[in-house]
Amino acid sequence: MSMVYVLIPLALMLLAFAVWALIWAIRSGQFDDLESHAWSVVLDDDQKPPGEEPEEEEKEE
Amino acid sequence: MHSRLQTTAMESSDNACFHCGEPIPAGVTLSISRGGEEKPVCCAGCQAVADLIFSSGLGRYYQFRQELGRKAEEDLQYDITAWQGCDDRESLWGAELADGKRELLLQTEGIRCAACAWLIRSHMEHREGVRSVQVDTATGYTRIVWDPESNRLSQLAASLMELGYKPHLPLASAEEQGRQTEKRDSMKRLGVAGLGMMQVMMYAVGLYAGDAFGIAVAERSFLEWVSLLVTLPVLLYSGRIFFEGAWRSIRAGRPGMDVPVALAISLAFLASCFNFFRGQGEVWFDSVVMFIFFLSLGRHIEMILRHRNLQAGAALARLLPEWAERLTADGQETIPASDLQHGDRVLVRVGEAFPADGIIRLGDTEVDEALLTGESRSIARTAGDEVIAGTINLTQPIEIEVKASGQETTVSSLGRLLLLAQSRRPSSSFLPVWLVPAFIVAVLLIAGGTWLAWQYIDPQRGFAAMLSVLVASCPCALSLALPVVHAAASRRLLDDGILLTRGESLQALNHVNTVVFDKTGTLTRGVPEIVKVELNPDRPGLNEARILHIAAALEFSSAHPIAHAFQAAVKDSTKNVKPVLVVKDVLVHPARGLEARINGTSWKIGKAAFASPTNQGVNDDAIWLADSEDWIARFVLQDALRDGAEETVRDLQEDGLQTAILSGDSADAVSTVAEKLDIDNWHARQTPQMKLERLEALREEGHSVLMIGDGVNDAPVLASADVSMTVKGGAELANSTADLILTDDSLSLVAKARLTARRAQLLIRQNLSWAVLYNASVMPLAVSGMLKPWMAALGMSLSSLLVVANAARLVSERRPEIGDKTT
Numbered sequence: 001m002s003m004v005y006v007l008i009p010l011a012l013m014l015l016a017f018a019v020w021a022l023i024w025a026i027r028s029g030q031f032d033d034l035e036s037h038a039w040s041v042v043l044d045d046d047q048k049p050p051g052e053e054p055e056e057e058e059k060e061e
Numbered sequence: 062m063h064s065r066l067q068t069t070a071m072e073s074s075d076n077a078c079f080h081c082g083e084p085i086p087a088g089v090t091l092s093i094s095r096g097g098e099e100k101p102v103c104c105a106g107c108q109a110v111a112d113l114i115f116s117s118g119l120g121r122y123y124q125f126r127q128e129l130g131r132k133a134e135e136d137l138q139y140d141i142t143a144w145q146g147c148d149d150r151e152s153l154w155g156a157e158l159a160d161g162k163r164e165l166l167l168q169t170e171g172i173r174c175a176a177c178a179w180l181i182r183s184h185m186e187h188r189e190g191v192r193s194v195q196v197d198t199a200t201g202y203t204r205i206v207w208d209p210e211s212n213r214l215s216q217l218a219a220s221l222m223e224l225g226y227k228p229h230l231p232l233a234s235a236e237e238q239g240r241q242t243e244k245r246d247s248m249k250r251l252g253v254a255g256l257g258m259m260q261v262m263m264y265a266v267g268l269y270a271g272d273a274f275g276i277a278v279a280e281r282s283f284l285e286w287v288s289l290l291v292t293l294p295v296l297l298y299s300g301r302i303f304f305e306g307a308w309r310s311i312r313a314g315r316p317g318m319d320v321p322v323a324l325a326i327s328l329a330f331l332a333s334c335f336n337f338f339r340g341q342g343e344v345w346f347d348s349v350v351m352f353i354f355f356l357s358l359g360r361h362i363e364m365i366l367r368h369r370n371l372q373a374g375a376a377l378a379r380l381l382p383e384w385a386e387r388l389t390a391d392g393q394e395t396i397p398a399s400d401l402q403h404g405d406r407v408l409v410r411v412g413e414a415f416p417a418d419g420i421i422r423l424g425d426t427e428v429d430e431a432l433l434t435g436e437s438r439s440i441a442r443t444a445g446d447e448v449i450a451g452t453i454n455l456t457q458p459i460e461i462e463v464k465a466s467g468q469e470t471t472v473s474s475l476g477r478l479l480l481l482a483q484s485r486r487p488s489s490s491f492l493p494v495w496l497v498p499a500f501i502v503a504v505l506l507i508a509g510g511t512w513l514a515w516q517y518i519d520p521q522r523g524f525a526a527m528l529s530v531l532v533a534s535c536p537c538a539l540s541l542a543l544p545v546v547h548a549a550a551s552r553r554l555l556d557d558g559i560l561l562t563r564g565e566s567l568q569a570l571n572h573v574n575t576v577v578f579d580k581t582g583t584l585t586r587g588v589p590e591i592v593k594v595e596l597n598p599d600r601p602g603l604n605e606a607r608i609l610h611i612a613a614a615l616e617f618s619s620a621h622p623i624a625h626a627f628q629a630a631v632k633d634s635t636k637n638v639k640p641v642l643v644v645k646d647v648l649v650h651p652a653r654g655l656e657a658r659i660n661g662t663s664w665k666i667g668k669a670a671f672a673s674p675t676n677q678g679v680n681d682d683a684i685w686l687a688d689s690e691d692w693i694a695r696f697v698l699q700d701a702l703r704d705g706a707e708e709t710v711r712d713l714q715e716d717g718l719q720t721a722i723l724s725g726d727s728a729d730a731v732s733t734v735a736e737k738l739d740i741d742n743w744h745a746r747q748t749p750q751m752k753l754e755r756l757e758a759l760r761e762e763g764h765s766v767l768m769i770g771d772g773v774n775d776a777p778v779l780a781s782a783d784v785s786m787t788v789k790g791g792a793e794l795a796n797s798t799a800d801l802i803l804t805d806d807s808l809s810l811v812a813k814a815r816l817t818a819r820r821a822q823l824l825i826r827q828n829l830s831w832a833v834l835y836n837a838s839v840m841p842l843a844v845s846g847m848l849k850p851w852m853a854a855l856g857m858s859l860s861s862l863l864v865v866a867n868a869a870r871l872v873s874e875r876r877p878e879i880g881d882k883t884t
Binding site for chain 1: 260
């Protein structure tokens with residue numbers, strides 16, 4: 001049973017990390033829009049780099 | 062792969078625009094090619110937008126969108142120029158971030174579904190200097206993190222406009238910022254409580270197993286110790302709002318629901334700590350975190366529903382124009398209308414609303430004041446006359462001198478007065494004010510009594526029993542029963558195109574027995590239509606279609622609402638495309654008519670006295686068309702009924718409701734409409750004051766009144782009715798006093814609102830019965846000590862969730878279609 005003295009503190013460290021990660025994600029706005037990202041899976045399929053207006057044309061990649 | 066995906070039925074039919082779905086005007090032959098197929102579009106604006114979307118490889122938008130696009134502006138240059146004027150105003154760039162980037166919040170018109178959000182993101186994220194783009198489909202806000210050094214504000218706005226969306230000036234974003242902070246904070250609290258709960262529950266399983274099968278003292282206290290360690294931050298972070306809420310309500314002298322909640326969690330925590338350090342007795346850390354988590358969850362859901370209704374209120378049409386063209390010593394500049402100062406000279410183009418109160422300095426024109434007076438006819442105004450912000454300049458571009466702008470305009474101050482009047486309206490709240498504090502005091506007394514009683518029976522169990530009473534009695538379900546149904550109903554109504562601004566009005570809507578309508582703009586569309594064409598019997602040789610065609614061509618150059626009537630009539634009466642008539646030498650005579658030449662013939666169109674030499678004495682509302690000899694035709698114009706008006710009035714009457722019309726328009730106009738709709742009780746030429754008196758008289762006779770209106774002149778009467786509703790295109794002022802706002806052209810939404818109100822009433826009854834039943838039945842168990850605190854916490858939370866879930870049925874349930882939405 002002495003294993004719990006190692007495992008539980010480890011779990012607590014994981015917990016602390018999870019809380020930090022969650023708060024970071026919420027702060028950076030990842031949970032602000034919960035609807036449109038679900039669609040990006042189907043929508044992004046045939047997307048080419050957008051054709052910008054000539055004066056702004058700058059090939060990236 | 063997309064065979065499995067449900068593509069929405071948004072494929073446009075043959076005579077509807079591929080992009081926006083609006084009917085294609087006669088004679089327009091624009092189209093875009095898509096995979097070898099030609100798709101028709103209604104205007105150059107929509108064509109440009111669709112072209113851009115396809116050429117950027119974003120064509121999937123059309124496949125997955127759930128709503129049609131917004132009709133594009135044909136000429137963006139004007140708007141873009143206006144935005145360019147603001148490029149140097151740092152105050153409009155958005156909040157400054159630590160690295161010098163700016164976070165800009167633009168309220169954007171036209172965002173309707175997830176496909177829109179994707180389209181905007183994909184289109185904008187590759188722009189120079191744009192760090193990230195987020196679109197909130199629910200609220201219509203686009204959030205752009207950008208670098209002011211490598212891009213300009215107007216470029217960002219332009220890239221939204223290219224796609225057919227319309228960004229508004231970032232003026233009122235503070236409120237939205239506040240909402241976002243609230244949402245993020247709530248999510249953080251919920252997340253912390255949830256993660257904490259999982260941990261503490263796990264340790265609790267170990268402790269309960271230890272109780273059953275035996276556990277070493279050292280391990281037991283270790284588990285209790287880590288439970289305490291995890292509970293403490295949850296209590297301090299996630300539980301803080303309950304303590305704050307409790308403290309606020311006590312200080313205000315009206316203890317609320319938060320008081321027993323705060324008391325229960327703090328007592329349970331302190332007692333657990335006491336037992337833990339003393340080394341004997343139970344700990345209830347698991348109950349504490351579970352209680353906090355479920356309460357936070359309930360609050361979070363309530364907040365989401367609440368935010369969803371607030372949002373669209375901000376997106377409503379603004380009464381005052383956003384931009385104004387100020388004349389300066391060296392030309393003119395476009396500035397935000399709120400920046401106008403007393404004494405500024407402003408140019409107001411034809412068809413635009415006045416950006417400020419002022420005096421005409423140059424030019425004669427006609428002004429549409431229907432918004433203020435309800436009068437459907439336009440009024441002549443000349444130099445020296447006053448004009449009021451928000452009314453519309455119809456015939457000639459004019460120059461005005463600003464007298465009052467922004468918050469000082471007549472319309473704005475009227476708005477403030479009304480809001481004041483509205484705040485005095487008796488609240489139709491369901492529960493009496495004294496009930497909640499009385500309830501709280503009773504709970505505290507019972508809890509204290511329970512503890513005392515147990516001191517004589519078994520002092521060991523007294524504390525646990527008292528905790529159970531506090532937790533079990535928490536009337537969360539009871540307090541949620543109403544608000545969650547209101548929130549769900551407003552979500553449902555929003556899907557139907559109705560904004561609910563005051564939840565309690567749903568109950569009032571069920572008790573309404575009289576419906577009072579405004580006429581202009583409410584029962585009617587507010588724009589005239591040709592109902593009769595009379596030809597001069599002495600002038601044969603021209604048929605009606607040909608004459609309409611000429612009249613339409615003549616009126617085409619004018620922004621007068623009457624011109625639209627002719628355009629519409631031409632569309633209806635002539636299917637085959639006519640040769641385009643070239644109109645030359647147009648001369649507009651404000652308040653009288655206009656003259657012009659077509660193929661060498663000179664024509665006059667306007668009032669009898671102006672157009673027809675032989676009918677000088679006639680003074681009617683008709684429009685006369687004449688050539689140089691004599692009059693040829695006489696057009697009778699009338700304001701046409703709104704879609705669904707007849708069915709709506711009939712339905713209401715069939716349901717046994719009384720109907721009435723109160724209008725500011727002339728008796729003739731009102732009686733025609735009243736006759737068509739079979740409404741006996743009508744009053745014409747009503748000032749806002751008279752409307753108010755009539756309505757109050759009705760209410761004194763014991764009627765419960767639903768008022769449906771649209772104009773600023775209806776605002777006071779809307780504010781004093783039992784339930785008020787405004788129709789699409791209503792003045793913002795009227796909307797601000799309305800309980801329900803229809804956002805679709807058809808009046809058939811009234812029926813949908815009534816149906817939802819009936820459903821909501823039923824759900825409220827179910828929720829209240831359940832909540833009362835639960836609390837009443839669980840209390841004896843708690844007092845007698847049979848209910849452990851954790852059971853009470855679980856039961857209470859589940860009971861609350863049940864109430865929330867029951868209300869949510871209103872959002873998702875299907876129902877038979879009433880009056881199909883016309884697209």
